[in-house]
Amino acid sequence: MAQDAELMERPKTKPTVAVCYVPQNDDDRPRTRVGSIVFLANVPVELNRGNPQHYVEQLLGVRGETSDGATIIKHSPKKVFLGDVLKENPSFTIDGVAPAGARRDRAGVKPRMPTDDRTYRGHAMAMINNSESTAALSQWWESERDLREKCGVTDEDVAFLRPFLEARFAVLKGAIFEGSEA
Numbered sequence: 001m002a003q004d005a006e007l008m009e010r011p012k013t014k015p016t017v018a019v020c021y022v023p024q025n026d027d028d029r030p031r032t033r034v035g036s037i038v039f040l041a042n043v044p045v046e047l048n049r050g051n052p053q054h055y056v057e058q059l060l061g062v063r064g065e066t067s068d069g070a071t072i073i074k075h076s077p078k079k080v081f082l083g084d085v086l087k088e089n090p091s092f093t094i095d096g097v098a099p100a101g102a103r104r105d106r107a108g109v110k111p112r113m114p115t116d117d118r119t120y121r122g123h124a125m126a127m128i129n130n131s132e133s134t135a136a137l138s139q140w141w142e143s144e145r146d147l148r149e150k151c152g153v154t155d156e157d158v159a160f161l162r163p164f165l166e167a168r169f170a171v172l173k174g175a176i177f178e179g180s181e182a
Helices: 002-009 082-086 119-128 135-145 147-150 153-174
Strands: 016-021 031-034 039-040 045-048 055-065 071-081 093-094
Touching: 016 039, 016 082, 016 119, 031 082, 039 045, 055 082, 082 093, 119 135, 119 147, 119 153, 135 153
Parallel strands: none
Antiparallel strands: 016 045, 016 093, 031 039, 055 071
């Protein structure tokens, strides 16, 4: 298709972006689909502007005037890069940056506490993803030692979480997590 070739030739600021689905509420699904892409909660997906599958068709309006001076808006379908579509969606981050309206601070909302190892993993992933400093992340990890024990978190669960902790530490300060045991 000529239109797909045109999309691939027209460079934007970056050829790829990392898009991450970040559920905003306790009852949000752990996965979602946008276009042909499936997003798992808190797992970044690399989108490439050169890949036609990373575009969705949207109706975009063009304002114009009729011969008698009346203003009209004509809508026509256009292919739009998924990263551009999702950048204003509060449930997604683009290259780790959340839109201005995203609910990262849930003041006044009491979070559900995990009750078992499965729910603790989800809780930990959300906490890791929303951490804004290495000190806060390290303090949180240490403070939840009793909760991990109460939830029955095993060494395998900690081994599952450790790469995410290490990656978040690397992103925040270039520090690699040397954390303690569960």
